[in-house]
Amino acid sequence: MSITGSTQQVTPELRKWIVEQAEAGHSADSVLKAMIASGWSEDVAIDAMEETLRGHLEGKAVAQGLPPAVPVPDPPLAESPLYLDAGDRRVAVLQTMVAPRVVVFGSLLSDEECDALIALATPRLARSLTVATKTGGEEVNADRTSNGMFFQRGENELVRRIEQRIARLVNWPEENGEGLQILQYGPGAEYKPHYDYFDPAEPGTPTILRRGGQRVATIVMYLGEPAKGGGTVFPDVHLEVAPKRGNAVFFSYERPHPTTHTLHGGAPVLEGIKWIATKWLRERRFD
Template identity: 60%
Template sequence: MTTTTAITPELRAWIVAQAEAGFPPEDVLAAMKKSGWPEDVAIEAMESTLTEHLKAKGRPIPSLELPEPAVEDGSTCLLADGHEVKVLMSMQLPRVIVFGGLLTHAECDEMVELARGRLTRSETVVNETGGSEVNTARTSDGMFFARAENALCQRIEHRIAQLLRWPVKNGEGLQVLRYRPGAEYKPHHDYFDPVHPGTPTILARGGQRLGTLVMYLNSPVRGGATTFPDVGLEVAPIKGNAVFFSYNAPHASTKTLHGGAPVLEGEKWVATKWLREGEFV
Protein backbone atom coordinates (compact mmCIF):
# COMPACT_ATOMS: atom_id res chain seq x y z
CA MET A 1 0.00 0.00 0.00
CA THR A 2 1.46 3.40 -0.96
CA THR A 3 0.59 6.88 0.28
CA THR A 4 -0.50 7.91 -3.22
CA THR A 5 -3.09 5.16 -3.63
CA ALA A 6 -4.21 5.02 0.00
CA ILE A 7 -5.36 8.61 0.53
CA THR A 8 -8.73 8.42 -1.19
CA PRO A 9 -11.54 11.00 -1.09
CA GLU A 10 -13.46 8.64 1.18
CA LEU A 11 -10.56 8.49 3.65
CA ARG A 12 -10.22 12.28 3.63
CA ALA A 13 -13.95 12.69 4.25
CA TRP A 14 -13.77 10.27 7.18
CA ILE A 15 -10.79 12.11 8.74
CA VAL A 16 -12.61 15.44 8.47
CA ALA A 17 -15.75 13.91 9.98
CA GLN A 18 -13.78 12.61 12.96
CA ALA A 19 -12.15 16.00 13.47
CA GLU A 20 -15.44 17.85 13.27
CA ALA A 21 -16.93 15.40 15.76
CA GLY A 22 -14.24 16.43 18.24
CA PHE A 23 -12.15 13.24 18.34
CA PRO A 24 -8.52 13.98 19.31
CA PRO A 25 -5.98 13.43 16.49
CA GLU A 26 -4.22 10.70 18.47
CA ASP A 27 -7.50 8.76 18.67
CA VAL A 28 -8.06 9.10 14.92
CA LEU A 29 -4.51 7.93 14.25
CA ALA A 30 -4.97 4.96 16.59
CA ALA A 31 -8.22 4.00 14.86
CA MET A 32 -6.55 4.09 11.44
CA LYS A 33 -3.64 1.95 12.63
CA LYS A 34 -6.06 -0.52 14.22
CA SER A 35 -7.84 -0.79 10.88
CA GLY A 36 -4.60 -1.75 9.18
CA TRP A 37 -3.25 1.55 7.88
CA PRO A 38 0.56 1.84 8.10
CA GLU A 39 1.52 4.60 10.54
CA ASP A 40 3.39 6.68 7.94
CA VAL A 41 0.42 6.57 5.56
CA ALA A 42 -2.01 7.44 8.35
CA ILE A 43 0.08 10.41 9.50
CA GLU A 44 0.49 11.73 5.96
CA ALA A 45 -3.25 11.38 5.34
CA MET A 46 -4.09 13.26 8.52
CA GLU A 47 -1.52 16.02 7.91
CA SER A 48 -2.56 16.75 4.34
CA THR A 49 -6.29 16.38 4.94
CA LEU A 50 -6.49 18.54 8.05
CA THR A 51 -4.22 21.19 6.53
CA GLU A 52 -6.43 21.45 3.45
CA HIS A 53 -9.53 21.46 5.65
CA LEU A 54 -8.21 24.32 7.81
CA LYS A 55 -7.25 26.34 4.73
CA ALA A 56 -10.75 25.86 3.32
CA LYS A 57 -12.21 27.08 6.60
CA GLY A 58 -9.92 30.11 6.63
CA ARG A 59 -8.29 29.00 9.89
CA PRO A 60 -4.57 29.52 10.61
CA ILE A 61 -1.96 26.88 9.78
CA PRO A 62 1.03 26.71 12.15
CA SER A 63 4.32 28.11 10.90
CA LEU A 64 7.07 25.61 10.24
CA GLU A 65 9.58 28.04 11.76
CA LEU A 66 10.14 26.92 15.32
CA PRO A 67 12.05 28.08 18.39
CA GLU A 68 15.36 26.20 18.41
CA PRO A 69 18.67 26.67 20.26
CA ALA A 70 21.94 26.97 18.35
CA VAL A 71 22.97 23.33 18.55
CA GLU A 72 23.51 22.70 14.85
CA ASP A 73 27.26 22.40 15.36
CA GLY A 74 26.94 19.96 18.25
CA SER A 75 27.56 22.56 20.97
CA THR A 76 27.17 21.24 24.50
CA CYS A 77 27.38 24.64 26.21
CA LEU A 78 25.44 27.70 25.04
CA LEU A 79 25.72 31.34 26.07
CA ALA A 80 22.33 33.02 26.61
CA ASP A 81 22.29 36.64 27.75
CA GLY A 82 25.71 36.12 29.35
CA HIS A 83 24.62 32.95 31.17
CA GLU A 84 26.12 29.54 30.39
CA VAL A 85 23.59 26.76 29.74
CA LYS A 86 24.59 23.11 29.24
CA VAL A 87 22.95 20.82 26.67
CA LEU A 88 22.44 17.56 28.55
CA MET A 89 20.27 15.65 26.07
CA SER A 90 18.90 16.23 22.58
CA MET A 91 16.24 14.24 20.73
CA GLN A 92 14.72 14.81 17.28
CA LEU A 93 11.32 13.06 17.43
CA PRO A 94 9.88 14.38 19.58
CA ARG A 95 12.06 17.47 19.48
CA VAL A 96 13.22 17.50 23.10
CA ILE A 97 16.27 19.16 24.63
CA VAL A 98 17.25 18.98 28.31
CA PHE A 99 19.23 21.98 29.58
CA GLY A 100 21.46 22.05 32.63
CA GLY A 101 21.81 25.18 34.74
CA LEU A 102 19.34 27.35 32.84
CA LEU A 103 18.49 29.04 36.15
CA THR A 104 20.72 29.62 39.15
CA HIS A 105 19.57 28.28 42.51
CA ALA A 106 19.13 31.85 43.75
CA GLU A 107 16.84 32.62 40.79
CA CYS A 108 14.82 29.47 41.48
CA ASP A 109 14.37 30.42 45.14
CA GLU A 110 13.40 34.00 44.29
CA MET A 111 10.77 32.89 41.78
CA VAL A 112 9.24 30.46 44.28
CA GLU A 113 8.94 33.22 46.88
CA LEU A 114 7.49 35.72 44.39
CA ALA A 115 4.85 33.18 43.36
CA ARG A 116 4.04 31.53 46.69
CA GLY A 117 1.47 34.04 47.94
CA ARG A 118 -0.45 34.12 44.63
CA LEU A 119 -1.07 30.40 44.10
CA THR A 120 -4.55 29.10 43.32
CA ARG A 121 -5.81 25.73 42.03
CA SER A 122 -4.47 25.20 38.50
CA GLU A 123 -6.87 25.28 35.57
CA THR A 124 -6.81 23.83 32.08
CA VAL A 125 -8.06 25.23 28.77
CA VAL A 126 -11.69 24.51 27.87
CA ASN A 127 -11.52 23.56 24.19
CA GLU A 128 -15.19 24.28 23.53
CA THR A 129 -15.02 27.93 24.63
CA GLY A 130 -11.38 28.98 24.82
CA GLY A 131 -11.73 29.68 28.54
CA SER A 132 -10.28 27.71 31.46
CA GLU A 133 -11.50 25.62 34.37
CA VAL A 134 -10.34 23.36 37.20
CA ASN A 135 -9.76 19.84 35.91
CA THR A 136 -9.09 16.63 37.84
CA ALA A 137 -6.29 15.78 35.38
CA ARG A 138 -4.24 18.65 36.83
CA THR A 139 -3.83 18.59 40.60
CA SER A 140 -1.35 21.43 41.14
CA ASP A 141 -1.52 25.00 42.40
CA GLY A 142 -0.35 27.76 40.11
CA MET A 143 -0.18 31.40 39.06
CA PHE A 144 0.88 33.50 36.08
CA PHE A 145 3.31 36.39 35.95
CA ALA A 146 2.66 39.03 33.32
CA ARG A 147 5.47 39.27 30.81
CA ALA A 148 8.29 41.43 32.27
CA GLU A 149 6.25 41.87 35.45
CA ASN A 150 9.39 42.16 37.57
CA ALA A 151 13.16 42.25 37.15
CA LEU A 152 13.53 38.48 37.63
CA CYS A 153 10.90 37.59 35.01
CA GLN A 154 12.38 40.11 32.59
CA ARG A 155 15.89 38.67 33.00
CA ILE A 156 14.75 35.07 32.55
CA GLU A 157 12.55 35.93 29.55
CA HIS A 158 15.48 37.58 27.77
CA ARG A 159 17.67 34.57 28.55
CA ILE A 160 15.05 32.20 27.12
CA ALA A 161 14.63 34.38 24.02
CA GLN A 162 18.35 34.27 23.29
CA LEU A 163 18.65 30.57 24.10
CA LEU A 164 15.75 29.49 21.88
CA ARG A 165 16.17 32.26 19.29
CA TRP A 166 12.55 33.32 19.64
CA PRO A 167 11.25 36.86 20.33
CA VAL A 168 10.33 37.80 23.89
CA LYS A 169 7.04 39.24 22.60
CA ASN A 170 6.06 35.82 21.21
CA GLY A 171 6.10 34.22 24.65
CA GLU A 172 3.31 33.89 27.18
CA GLY A 173 3.99 35.09 30.71
CA LEU A 174 5.76 32.65 33.01
CA GLN A 175 3.50 30.22 34.87
CA VAL A 176 4.66 28.85 38.22
CA LEU A 177 3.20 25.58 39.52
CA ARG A 178 3.53 23.77 42.84
CA TYR A 179 2.85 20.03 43.03
CA ARG A 180 2.34 18.66 46.54
CA PRO A 181 2.80 14.94 47.35
CA GLY A 182 0.43 12.93 45.13
CA ALA A 183 -0.17 15.81 42.71
CA GLU A 184 0.31 15.20 39.00
CA TYR A 185 -0.58 16.41 35.51
CA LYS A 186 -1.84 13.57 33.33
CA PRO A 187 -0.49 13.24 29.77
CA HIS A 188 -1.70 15.97 27.42
CA HIS A 189 -0.60 18.16 24.50
CA ASP A 190 0.22 21.86 24.82
CA TYR A 191 -0.86 22.89 21.31
CA PHE A 192 -4.41 24.07 20.70
CA ASP A 193 -6.34 21.49 18.69
CA PRO A 194 -7.73 23.19 15.54
CA VAL A 195 -10.87 21.04 15.54
CA HIS A 196 -12.22 22.46 18.80
CA PRO A 197 -14.65 25.40 18.58
CA GLY A 198 -12.82 27.43 21.24
CA THR A 199 -9.47 27.33 19.45
CA PRO A 200 -9.95 30.47 17.25
CA THR A 201 -10.54 32.53 20.41
CA ILE A 202 -7.26 31.26 21.90
CA LEU A 203 -5.29 31.71 18.67
CA ALA A 204 -6.40 35.34 18.42
CA ARG A 205 -4.02 36.20 21.27
CA GLY A 206 -0.84 35.16 19.47
CA GLY A 207 -1.40 32.21 17.18
CA GLN A 208 -0.59 28.59 17.86
CA ARG A 209 1.78 27.37 20.56
CA LEU A 210 4.96 26.02 18.98
CA GLY A 211 7.15 25.22 21.96
CA THR A 212 7.23 24.61 25.71
CA LEU A 213 10.01 25.18 28.24
CA VAL A 214 9.59 23.67 31.72
CA MET A 215 12.10 24.94 34.30
CA TYR A 216 12.56 23.09 37.58
CA LEU A 217 12.63 25.43 40.59
CA ASN A 218 13.48 22.70 43.10
CA SER A 219 14.28 18.99 43.25
CA PRO A 220 11.53 16.87 44.85
CA VAL A 221 12.74 13.99 47.01
CA ARG A 222 11.02 11.36 44.83
CA GLY A 223 8.81 11.41 41.74
CA GLY A 224 7.63 14.31 39.63
CA ALA A 225 9.41 13.49 36.35
CA THR A 226 8.27 15.08 33.10
CA THR A 227 7.17 12.11 31.01
CA PHE A 228 6.77 11.60 27.25
CA PRO A 229 4.69 8.38 27.04
CA ASP A 230 4.88 8.02 23.26
CA VAL A 231 8.66 7.52 23.38
CA GLY A 232 9.19 6.23 26.92
CA LEU A 233 11.18 9.28 28.01
CA GLU A 234 11.32 10.61 31.59
CA VAL A 235 13.12 13.83 32.49
CA ALA A 236 14.14 14.13 36.14
CA PRO A 237 13.14 17.38 37.87
CA ILE A 238 16.51 18.80 38.94
CA LYS A 239 16.67 22.32 40.40
CA GLY A 240 17.91 24.84 37.82
CA ASN A 241 17.55 22.46 34.86
CA ALA A 242 14.86 22.64 32.18
CA VAL A 243 13.27 20.59 29.42
CA PHE A 244 12.31 22.17 26.09
CA PHE A 245 10.15 20.62 23.39
CA SER A 246 8.62 21.97 20.18
CA TYR A 247 5.83 20.84 17.89
CA ASN A 248 5.52 21.86 14.25
CA ALA A 249 1.90 20.78 13.87
CA PRO A 250 -1.05 20.51 16.26
CA HIS A 251 -1.44 16.74 16.26
CA ALA A 252 -0.06 13.52 17.66
CA SER A 253 2.56 12.90 14.96
CA THR A 254 4.84 15.32 16.85
CA LYS A 255 4.94 12.74 19.69
CA THR A 256 4.88 15.56 22.26
CA LEU A 257 2.27 13.95 24.48
CA HIS A 258 3.66 14.67 27.94
CA GLY A 259 2.72 14.78 31.60
CA GLY A 260 3.95 15.42 35.10
CA ALA A 261 4.33 12.15 37.03
CA PRO A 262 2.95 12.12 40.59
CA VAL A 263 5.18 13.61 43.25
CA LEU A 264 5.94 10.79 45.70
CA GLU A 265 7.79 12.72 48.39
CA GLY A 266 8.38 16.43 48.92
CA GLU A 267 7.07 19.17 46.63
CA LYS A 268 7.82 20.05 43.01
CA TRP A 269 7.96 23.64 41.79
CA VAL A 270 8.22 24.46 38.08
CA ALA A 271 8.06 27.54 35.88
CA THR A 272 6.67 27.07 32.38
CA LYS A 273 7.12 29.25 29.32
CA TRP A 274 4.94 28.69 26.25
CA LEU A 275 6.09 30.10 22.92
CA ARG A 276 3.59 31.30 20.30
CA GLU A 277 3.96 31.76 16.55
CA GLY A 278 3.09 35.48 16.84
CA GLU A 279 3.05 38.25 19.41
CA PHE A 280 1.18 37.19 22.57
CA VAL A 281 -1.24 39.85 23.77
Protein backbone atom coordinates (compact mmCIF):
# COMPACT_ATOMS: atom_id res chain seq x y z
CA MET A 1 0.00 0.00 0.00
CA SER A 2 1.12 3.54 -0.63
CA ILE A 3 -0.26 7.06 -0.41
CA THR A 4 -0.42 8.97 -3.69
CA GLY A 5 0.00 12.73 -3.29
CA SER A 6 -1.26 14.88 -0.48
CA THR A 7 -4.96 14.09 -1.09
CA GLN A 8 -4.59 10.33 -0.57
CA GLN A 9 -6.04 9.00 -3.82
CA VAL A 10 -7.51 5.50 -3.67
CA THR A 11 -5.67 3.42 -6.27
CA PRO A 12 -6.64 0.17 -8.04
CA GLU A 13 -3.80 -1.49 -6.13
CA LEU A 14 -5.36 -0.48 -2.82
CA ARG A 15 -8.78 -1.79 -3.86
CA LYS A 16 -7.20 -5.09 -4.89
CA TRP A 17 -5.42 -5.33 -1.54
CA ILE A 18 -8.67 -4.66 0.38
CA VAL A 19 -10.48 -7.44 -1.52
CA GLU A 20 -7.59 -9.85 -0.91
CA GLN A 21 -7.70 -9.14 2.84
CA ALA A 22 -11.46 -9.67 2.97
CA GLU A 23 -11.27 -12.95 1.05
CA ALA A 24 -8.45 -14.11 3.33
CA GLY A 25 -10.81 -13.75 6.29
CA HIS A 26 -9.34 -10.64 7.92
CA SER A 27 -11.86 -8.56 9.87
CA ALA A 28 -12.85 -5.09 8.72
CA ASP A 29 -11.38 -3.66 11.92
CA SER A 30 -7.96 -5.26 11.31
CA VAL A 31 -7.89 -4.05 7.69
CA LEU A 32 -8.79 -0.54 8.80
CA LYS A 33 -6.04 -0.52 11.44
CA ALA A 34 -3.49 -1.71 8.87
CA MET A 35 -4.46 1.12 6.51
CA ILE A 36 -4.22 3.74 9.24
CA ALA A 37 -0.84 2.36 10.32
CA SER A 38 0.34 2.79 6.71
CA GLY A 39 -0.59 6.46 6.79
CA TRP A 40 -4.13 6.55 5.42
CA SER A 41 -6.53 8.89 7.17
CA GLU A 42 -9.37 7.10 8.90
CA ASP A 43 -12.09 8.77 6.81
CA VAL A 44 -10.41 7.88 3.51
CA ALA A 45 -9.74 4.33 4.70
CA ILE A 46 -13.36 3.75 5.74
CA ASP A 47 -14.76 5.16 2.51
CA ALA A 48 -12.33 3.07 0.44
CA MET A 49 -13.23 -0.12 2.30
CA GLU A 50 -16.99 0.42 2.07
CA GLU A 51 -16.97 1.32 -1.63
CA THR A 52 -14.54 -1.44 -2.60
CA LEU A 53 -16.27 -4.23 -0.69
CA ARG A 54 -19.72 -3.13 -1.80
CA GLY A 55 -18.59 -3.24 -5.43
CA HIS A 56 -16.84 -6.58 -4.93
CA LEU A 57 -19.89 -8.20 -3.35
CA GLU A 58 -22.17 -6.79 -6.03
CA GLY A 59 -19.93 -8.20 -8.74
CA LYS A 60 -20.02 -11.62 -7.14
CA ALA A 61 -23.80 -11.48 -6.75
CA VAL A 62 -24.38 -10.60 -10.41
CA ALA A 63 -21.90 -13.30 -11.48
CA GLN A 64 -24.03 -15.80 -9.56
CA GLY A 65 -27.09 -14.78 -11.54
CA LEU A 66 -28.71 -12.31 -9.13
CA PRO A 67 -30.34 -9.14 -10.50
CA PRO A 68 -28.17 -6.01 -10.14
CA ALA A 69 -28.68 -3.94 -7.00
CA VAL A 70 -30.17 -0.46 -7.33
CA PRO A 71 -30.25 2.60 -5.03
CA VAL A 72 -33.01 2.47 -2.42
CA PRO A 73 -34.67 4.91 0.00
CA ASP A 74 -32.48 5.31 3.06
CA PRO A 75 -33.43 7.09 6.31
CA PRO A 76 -30.46 8.99 7.84
CA LEU A 77 -29.59 6.54 10.61
CA ALA A 78 -25.76 6.53 10.53
CA GLU A 79 -25.51 8.28 13.90
CA SER A 80 -28.25 6.18 15.58
CA PRO A 81 -30.68 9.05 16.18
CA LEU A 82 -33.62 8.66 18.53
CA TYR A 83 -35.71 10.99 16.37
CA LEU A 84 -35.76 12.11 12.74
CA ASP A 85 -36.98 15.41 11.31
CA ALA A 86 -39.78 14.63 8.85
CA GLY A 87 -40.43 18.29 8.06
CA ASP A 88 -43.71 18.96 9.83
CA ARG A 89 -43.28 16.28 12.48
CA ARG A 90 -40.61 14.70 14.66
CA VAL A 91 -40.67 10.93 14.19
CA ALA A 92 -39.19 8.45 16.68
CA VAL A 93 -36.83 5.65 15.63
CA LEU A 94 -37.96 2.67 17.68
CA GLN A 95 -36.09 -0.24 16.09
CA THR A 96 -33.64 -0.81 13.25
CA MET A 97 -32.28 -3.84 11.42
CA VAL A 98 -29.54 -3.82 8.80
CA ALA A 99 -30.17 -7.07 6.88
CA PRO A 100 -32.89 -6.78 5.88
CA ARG A 101 -33.07 -3.01 6.25
CA VAL A 102 -36.10 -2.63 8.52
CA VAL A 103 -36.93 0.47 10.54
CA VAL A 104 -39.85 0.85 12.96
CA PHE A 105 -40.96 4.46 13.31
CA GLY A 106 -42.97 5.84 16.21
CA SER A 107 -45.69 8.51 15.87
CA LEU A 108 -45.32 8.94 12.13
CA LEU A 109 -49.03 9.80 12.04
CA SER A 110 -51.18 11.60 14.59
CA ASP A 111 -54.43 10.16 15.93
CA GLU A 112 -56.33 12.83 13.98
CA GLU A 113 -54.59 11.83 10.73
CA CYS A 114 -55.36 8.16 11.32
CA ASP A 115 -59.05 8.94 11.93
CA ALA A 116 -59.24 11.17 8.85
CA LEU A 117 -57.70 8.57 6.54
CA ILE A 118 -60.11 5.91 7.78
CA ALA A 119 -63.10 8.23 7.36
CA LEU A 120 -62.11 9.21 3.82
CA ALA A 121 -61.38 5.62 2.79
CA THR A 122 -64.40 3.83 4.26
CA PRO A 123 -66.98 4.73 1.56
CA ARG A 124 -64.55 3.57 -1.16
CA LEU A 125 -63.55 0.17 0.23
CA ALA A 126 -63.69 -2.93 -1.95
CA ARG A 127 -62.10 -6.40 -1.87
CA SER A 128 -58.34 -5.92 -2.11
CA LEU A 129 -56.58 -6.90 -5.33
CA THR A 130 -52.95 -7.83 -5.94
CA VAL A 131 -50.77 -7.15 -8.96
CA ALA A 132 -50.91 -10.07 -11.41
CA THR A 133 -47.32 -10.44 -12.56
CA LYS A 134 -48.32 -13.04 -15.15
CA THR A 135 -50.41 -10.48 -17.02
CA GLY A 136 -49.43 -7.05 -15.69
CA GLY A 137 -53.00 -6.47 -14.44
CA GLU A 138 -54.73 -7.00 -11.08
CA GLU A 139 -56.50 -9.96 -9.54
CA VAL A 140 -58.29 -11.21 -6.43
CA ASN A 141 -55.82 -13.31 -4.44
CA ALA A 142 -56.87 -15.82 -1.78
CA ASP A 143 -53.70 -14.95 0.17
CA ARG A 144 -54.98 -11.43 0.77
CA THR A 145 -58.30 -11.23 2.61
CA SER A 146 -58.70 -7.52 3.21
CA ASN A 147 -60.76 -4.61 1.90
CA GLY A 148 -59.00 -1.59 0.50
CA MET A 149 -58.83 1.48 -1.72
CA PHE A 150 -56.21 3.76 -3.26
CA PHE A 151 -55.82 7.51 -3.03
CA GLN A 152 -54.26 9.14 -6.04
CA ARG A 153 -50.89 10.66 -5.22
CA GLY A 154 -51.54 14.15 -3.85
CA GLU A 155 -55.32 13.61 -4.01
CA ASN A 156 -56.05 15.89 -1.06
CA GLU A 157 -54.23 18.03 1.48
CA LEU A 158 -53.97 15.24 4.06
CA VAL A 159 -52.49 12.76 1.58
CA ARG A 160 -50.06 15.38 0.24
CA ARG A 161 -48.86 16.18 3.76
CA ILE A 162 -48.22 12.52 4.59
CA GLU A 163 -46.47 11.89 1.26
CA GLN A 164 -44.17 14.88 1.83
CA ARG A 165 -43.39 13.61 5.33
CA ILE A 166 -42.49 10.15 4.06
CA ALA A 167 -40.33 11.54 1.25
CA ARG A 168 -38.27 13.57 3.69
CA LEU A 169 -38.08 10.76 6.22
CA VAL A 170 -36.63 8.17 3.82
CA ASN A 171 -34.81 10.48 1.36
CA TRP A 172 -36.81 9.56 -1.73
CA PRO A 173 -38.72 11.75 -4.22
CA GLU A 174 -42.46 12.07 -3.70
CA GLU A 175 -43.10 11.41 -7.38
CA ASN A 176 -41.49 7.97 -7.06
CA GLY A 177 -44.28 6.80 -4.76
CA GLU A 178 -47.39 4.89 -5.70
CA GLY A 179 -50.71 6.15 -4.42
CA LEU A 180 -51.42 5.64 -0.74
CA GLN A 181 -53.40 2.44 -0.16
CA ILE A 182 -55.76 2.07 2.82
CA LEU A 183 -56.57 -1.46 3.98
CA GLN A 184 -59.05 -2.88 6.49
CA TYR A 185 -58.56 -6.32 8.05
CA GLY A 186 -61.42 -7.83 10.08
CA PRO A 187 -61.25 -10.89 12.35
CA GLY A 188 -59.50 -13.74 10.55
CA ALA A 189 -58.27 -11.53 7.70
CA GLU A 190 -54.59 -11.72 6.76
CA TYR A 191 -52.03 -11.27 4.00
CA LYS A 192 -49.84 -14.34 3.72
CA PRO A 193 -46.05 -13.86 3.43
CA HIS A 194 -44.99 -12.41 0.09
CA TYR A 195 -42.47 -10.06 -1.55
CA ASP A 196 -43.40 -6.56 -2.67
CA TYR A 197 -41.01 -6.41 -5.62
CA PHE A 198 -42.12 -7.65 -9.03
CA ASP A 199 -40.62 -10.99 -10.04
CA PRO A 200 -38.41 -10.43 -13.14
CA ALA A 201 -39.18 -13.97 -14.33
CA GLU A 202 -42.93 -13.35 -14.68
CA PRO A 203 -44.21 -12.42 -18.15
CA GLY A 204 -46.26 -9.44 -16.96
CA THR A 205 -43.42 -7.74 -15.10
CA PRO A 206 -42.06 -5.70 -18.06
CA THR A 207 -45.50 -4.11 -18.45
CA ILE A 208 -45.64 -3.25 -14.74
CA LEU A 209 -42.12 -1.76 -14.75
CA ARG A 210 -43.04 0.81 -17.41
CA ARG A 211 -44.73 2.83 -14.65
CA GLY A 212 -41.73 3.79 -12.53
CA GLY A 213 -39.53 0.70 -12.55
CA GLN A 214 -39.21 -1.75 -9.68
CA ARG A 215 -40.56 -1.28 -6.21
CA VAL A 216 -37.59 -0.64 -3.92
CA ALA A 217 -39.19 0.02 -0.52
CA THR A 218 -42.41 -0.26 1.45
CA ILE A 219 -43.78 1.66 4.40
CA VAL A 220 -46.76 0.28 6.34
CA MET A 221 -48.50 2.75 8.66
CA TYR A 222 -50.89 1.53 11.34
CA LEU A 223 -54.14 3.51 11.53
CA GLY A 224 -56.29 1.37 13.81
CA GLU A 225 -55.23 -1.30 16.29
CA PRO A 226 -56.84 -4.72 16.52
CA ALA A 227 -57.28 -6.06 20.04
CA LYS A 228 -55.22 -9.15 19.16
CA GLY A 229 -53.10 -10.29 16.24
CA GLY A 230 -52.46 -8.50 12.97
CA GLY A 231 -48.72 -7.87 13.30
CA THR A 232 -46.40 -7.43 10.33
CA VAL A 233 -44.20 -10.52 10.21
CA PHE A 234 -40.83 -11.13 8.53
CA PRO A 235 -40.46 -14.94 8.60
CA ASP A 236 -36.87 -15.07 7.30
CA VAL A 237 -35.57 -13.10 10.28
CA HIS A 238 -38.23 -14.08 12.87
CA LEU A 239 -39.39 -10.50 13.36
CA GLU A 240 -42.91 -9.31 14.16
CA VAL A 241 -43.87 -5.64 14.32
CA ALA A 242 -46.89 -4.84 16.47
CA PRO A 243 -49.61 -2.82 14.70
CA LYS A 244 -49.61 0.14 17.08
CA ARG A 245 -51.64 3.10 15.92
CA GLY A 246 -49.60 5.96 14.47
CA ASN A 247 -46.44 3.86 14.13
CA ALA A 248 -45.01 2.47 10.90
CA VAL A 249 -42.58 -0.13 9.61
CA PHE A 250 -40.29 0.68 6.67
CA PHE A 251 -38.23 -1.83 4.71
CA SER A 252 -36.22 -1.61 1.48
CA TYR A 253 -34.99 -4.17 -1.04
CA GLU A 254 -32.13 -3.32 -3.40
CA ARG A 255 -32.74 -6.22 -5.80
CA PRO A 256 -35.85 -8.25 -6.71
CA HIS A 257 -34.64 -11.45 -5.13
CA PRO A 258 -35.27 -13.52 -1.96
CA THR A 259 -31.70 -12.79 -0.79
CA THR A 260 -33.07 -9.45 0.44
CA HIS A 261 -34.89 -11.41 3.19
CA THR A 262 -37.89 -9.09 2.81
CA LEU A 263 -40.46 -11.85 2.81
CA HIS A 264 -43.26 -10.38 4.94
CA GLY A 265 -46.95 -10.68 5.65
CA GLY A 266 -49.84 -9.46 7.73
CA ALA A 267 -50.61 -11.98 10.48
CA PRO A 268 -54.28 -12.91 10.95
CA VAL A 269 -56.34 -10.51 13.02
CA LEU A 270 -57.57 -12.47 16.04
CA GLU A 271 -59.88 -9.85 17.55
CA GLY A 272 -61.01 -6.41 16.45
CA ILE A 273 -60.24 -4.46 13.26
CA LYS A 274 -56.86 -3.52 11.83
CA TRP A 275 -56.46 -0.51 9.54
CA ILE A 276 -53.22 0.27 7.71
CA ALA A 277 -51.95 2.65 5.07
CA THR A 278 -49.36 1.23 2.69
CA LYS A 279 -46.97 3.25 0.53
CA TRP A 280 -44.81 1.54 -2.11
CA LEU A 281 -41.80 3.39 -3.49
CA ARG A 282 -40.46 2.87 -7.01
CA GLU A 283 -37.05 3.37 -8.66
CA ARG A 284 -38.33 6.27 -10.75
CA ARG A 285 -41.32 8.56 -11.12
CA PHE A 286 -44.55 6.58 -10.91
CA ASP A 287 -47.26 7.67 -13.36
